[in-house]
Every structure is written in C-alpha cells, then in structure tokens.
Amino acid sequence: MSLTWTDHVTGRRGHLVIDRLVRGVSSGGLRMREGCTLDEVAGLARGMTMKEALHYNPEGRYIPLGGAKGGIDCDPRDPEAYGVLVRYLRAMRPHIEHFWTTGEDLGLTQDLVDRAAAEAGLVSSIQAVYPLLDDEAAARRRLADAFAVDVDGIGLDELAGGCGVAESVLTALDRAGVPRAGTRVSVQGFGTMGGATARFLARAGLKIVAVADVKGTIVHPDGLDVEALLAARDAHGTVDRAALRADDAELPGDAWLSADVDVLVPAAVSYAVDAGNQAGITARWIVEAANMPVLPEAEELLAARGITVLPDVVVNSATNAWWWWTLFGDIGADPDEAFAHIRSSMRALVEQVLARAERDGTTPRAAAHGVVADRLPVIAERFGWYA
Template sequence: MTAPALLEITWTDPVTGRNGYVVIDTLVRGLASGGLRLREGCSLEEVRGLARGMTRKEAIVYDPADHYVPLGGGKGGIDIDPADPEATNVLRRFLAAVLPVVREQWNTGEDFGLRQETIEKVAAELGLPSTVEAVFATVPDAAASRAALAEAFATMVGGISLGDLVGGYGVAQACLAAAERLGKRPAEATAVVQGFGSIGGAAARYLAEAGVRVVAVADRAGLIRNDEGLDIEALLAARDGLGVIDRAALREVDTVGDRDEWLTVPCDLLVPAAMSYVIDEDDVPRINARVVIEGANMPTLPAAEAALRERGIPVVPDFLANVMTNAWWWWIVFQDIEPNAESSYAKIRAVMRRLVDTVTADANDSGRTLREAALDLAARNSEALAKRVGVTA
C-alpha cells in the first residue's frame, strides 16, 4: 500500500474558479523537488501521482560520490489550458497563495504547459529571486550556485537553451540504450515521438543526431510522418512556444495525419513525451513498436503496461527515462558539473547508461519488469539516503 502524501493543497482561484494543487510526497532535509504543470483537466489525483514519481526520480539518481544530495518529491498543477488568455493571471494568483511552501520546501520549475521563463517572471513579480530558493539555503556558496544556474540556462545549443535540451537528451540516451538491447545500431533503428515540446523536441533532435530515423512526430495539431526520416532540425525551427509545428515548413515528401495515429506507426522506439495517460489498454493492440520509452510523466496506464508486457513490449518507466531535467538542475546547483553542454551531456550520458544497464540486468535476473526493477533500485537508494541524512516520508 502506498503511503499518503505529507501535504496536499487544493486551491480555488477566486476569479475564474479554476483549481490548483500542490502535493508534497516526501521531504529530505525539509526539501522537495518537482515542477508545476498547466493542463486542462489536471486533478489532485494526477498531481499526487506526479509527486510520488518525483520521489522516485530523486532517489534513483542518488550517488554518494556526488555533492548533490537528493531531495524529496513534490509537484504542482493547475487545471487550465496553457493557451487560455487567463492562464498567466491564474498562475500568478496560485503562486501567491502557496508562496510560503515555495519559499521553504517546494523547489519547482517548468513542466507540461509551462515555460521556465514564464514561471520565473511571475516569481520575480512576487518577490522571489528564483523558484528554487529553498535549496539555495542548503548549499555552501549560494551566490556561486545561482551564477552557475544562470550561466547554464543562458547557454545555447543549436539555437535552443541548454535547460530545454537536457531532459530530452536523457530520454534519447535511454532510447539508444534500449535500441542496443534490441540488437539495433542507431542507424538501423526507427523512432516515433509524441509531443514536440522541450522533452519531445530534444529527444527527437538527439535521436536523429545519433543516426536514428525519426519517422513520425505528433503535436497538438496532428501527426507528421516520413518513413525515410523527418528533418528534425527544420521542424524544431518551425515550432512555436507550445511545441506546435508550422505546417508551412514541411517538405512535399512529409505527410500529415490525425494526432492519435502516432500509436500505429511501425517503429522500434515509441516515445510518448507530452501528456499523461495517453496509452490505455484499448490502445495496446494498435501499437507497432518494440519498446516504449516514457519521456512524459505517467503516459502509460497500468493495465496498458500489463498488456504490453503480454505482447513482449517492454516499457522504460518515466521516473527513469525522463529523470535528467530534474537531476541536471541539482548537479548544476551543487556544482557536480560545469554549467556548459559538454559537462552536462557527459554526466547525463554516463548516469543514464548506468541506470538503464543496472535496471535491465536486475529485471533480466529476477524476471521482473523494468518498472519493478527500477522501483526496487529507487527504494534501495532511498534507504541508503535515509541512513545518511534522514527522510520524512
């Protein structure tokens, strides 16, 4: 049985009636980490599951050799479409209402439907220098950590901020590791990516850069497909702030279709990298992939994952595959890496490969799923962390 969360807040906007939520699942040294999402239909149950996932993400990357000491897990969500004209005002009122939690415990940032620059702008209006003030109080040299984080986010790689690339780079590394276990060299592998925001877009970029043929991507407007491989850099240059691609930039050889068709496109690597709950049990017979790598949080419902297992299609779980955005922030803040692309990518590549290798070996040895093996690794790390610093769970 899953333990209840430490703190759950349900807030109702006095102007629009929209609801917002904060869930603190666990605290380590009094701190929790996890982003804030804007999504029409977001619920307390969803945020509760996301916060639990953050506890696992923090734990799974624990390395006693790092200066970074993992935090607990927390998450926030507001039930509003990010494209709603009132979204920023609702965000401002929500953050004002939960400001004491942000100041003291909950270190947050961008998530689905919310850009980092937007939340930072609103936080500054409310008198917060950053959305991770609570963790800065725990580092030896807060000024140096602030400077490093600012430098890292100011670093541009191919016209995109490093902070918008590291999570997707980690997902791409998980995909490449999965392809190897299929006996596929990158140039022999194909991929389909659902979602073309910071995670999906970066994952597609680095898969293509490694030689993988990305044959389809799906955004809010539909599916874009080319079985010979899409021009990912051109698509990245043509997307807007919500990850929607301008169809005028497509080549004549590219085709378009309904956005739900991403499940049916034949591929080796299927990467849901946008919304939660997008693969249910009824979708499983339509899937033509050899492995699912969860770039989004909670994209595969439990019954669907069980059905995929029966079909022999493994699922690399979200709290492993998409952990690197969160870990990268803290490696920078705790100064385990330099605030540049070379140092960031080297650390991400090494840690992701180590995690995938460990989890895969454990799953193969025990006959468990990748999720079960990853949960066990996170639990072992949590026990080690608790012995070191204590955990409020």
C-alpha cells in the same frame, strides 16, 4: 501533504502535493493543463521521490531531495492562464520559500515560471534549496550561466531532459544488439522534451518518421527533417505546417501510436496509452519521456505481447538531475560537460534497471521501484526520516 487551491478570480483549481522531504526540501515541477487533478499531481509527486532516489550518489555534491509536484487545472493557452499562474504562486509562496523547489513542466516554460514567480514576490522558484548550498552566490551564477547557454538554437536547459531520454533509447538498443542506423522512431509531443529527444536521436543516426503535436501527426517513411521542424515550432511545440516538405504527410493525431516503428516516445500528456489503444502498437520499445503516459493495465497487456516499457521515473529524470548537478557543482555551465555527465549517468542507471528486470524476470518499472526501495532507507538514515 496535499493542498487544493481555488482561484478567487476564475474559480480554477490548483494543487500541490509534497510526497517526501529530504533535508527539509522537496523537488518537482509545476504543470498546467485543462483537467489536471489532485490524484494526477499525487502520482507525479511520488514519481519525483523515485527520480531523486534513483540519482542518489553518496560521493556527489548533489544530494537528492524529496519529491513533490504542483498542478493547475487550466489550459496554458487560455488568455487568463498567466494571471492564474501568478495567483497560484502567490498562494503557494510559503511552501516555495521553504519546502518546495519547482520549475517548468507540461504546459509551462521555465521563462514563464520565472516571470510569474518574480511577479508573485518570490526570489526564485527554487529558493527553498538555497540554504543547502555551500556557496549560494556561486551556485546561482553557475545555474544562470547554464540557462544562458544556447546549443544550435535551443537552450541547454531545454536539451538536458531530451539528452537523457535519447540515452535511455540508445542504451536499450545497444543491450539488445540493435543497430542505431535505420532504427525508426515515433514521437508524441514536440515541445521541450519531445523536440530535444528527436534531435539527439536523429543525430545518433535514428530515423524520426513520425512526430505528433496538437494539430496531428507529421510523417515521412524515410525520416523527417527534425531540425527544420524544431525551427518551425511555437512555444507550445506546435509545428508550422508551412515548413513541411512536399513529401511529408499529415495524418490524424493518434497516428503516432500505430506507426511502423521500433521505438515509441510519448513525450506529451499523461495517460496517452490505455488498455484499448495499446492494441495498435507494434513498436518493440515504449520510452516514457512524458510523466505517466502508459496506464498500468495497458503496460500489463504490452508486456504480455513482448513490448518493453522504459518507465518515466528513469527515462525523464535527467531534467531534474541536471538542475541539481549544475547548482551543486557536479558540472559547470558547459554543454559538452553536461551532455557527457547526463549520458554516463543515464546509461549506468538504465543498464542497472534493465539488468535487474532481466535478473528478476520482471518489468523495468518494477525493477526501478526495487532500486528506489533499496535507496530510500539509506537516504533516510543519512538525513533523517522526516527532515
């Protein structure tokens, strides 16, 4: 199901695509960016169906939902953006109340979504899932407690996804026998996902030598001071250049792509790597922290050059899964427990996908799609094809 909404005040458009329902409910974030299209949202919704299926564990309390996505064609920095967001949520209220659970995505923080949802008259942006909970009050308290946890100045909710991305990188390195210490990384985007990924990788001993935001690319050949950059960023992930060290350098915005690194982490916009600019990439791995950052034709060319793309449907799936593991009670509101569960789950998933790709002589993306193809009928037989 796909919907397009036009804001009566500004004329801006918003979209909702529900790709699949499981137990009558779907899951997927809401993004806001200038130029967001229905096709983009549809692709993201399909990706959410896959992310949910990839984390299906018949023994877990969390049973995956269907996939969906929302998108608003508006720059989140626009002075009218918040009003557009509130009106979009009001228009989509029947779907959010019954079929679609949503939260932060590109351009939006969870705090902003929560504030706008309350103004739009919603109980919560995830209220559609409440009827599936054994003890709604306890589950909501558990999630609220988890969102209140601060880990060295950053909320646990902002770190969960980056922990999963980092573990994906580390799993690939370990399988290839590449030492973590000294492995060089370039990160595009320093918001929730990019910033958290950089923190976890730096703490694992890797060197973050390039970080790109809307102002350009910050580089240092011996590694950037990730914690200082995190402390100096604004709500949109833009780093205050006054916090840079004297020997940190600034390069153009696209310099992150051709940096002399082992690992590229696109963690910002979709469609960042195309058939043209992929030629400048020398990294061994591209790890998709953002949704759909590598275009299909670029991925084919990269594979032909021996560069491995770890796909978004696997790599950034821990953000969504952490919400549900916490809400359904597989984990509590404790950062050590959360990070341990994310790491073990993501390592098992990435290992499975990479082993299947190696066995079948295909790409990790094709292997992930194969895992999903195996699991969706199992989920459908258990819960119904149209429920």
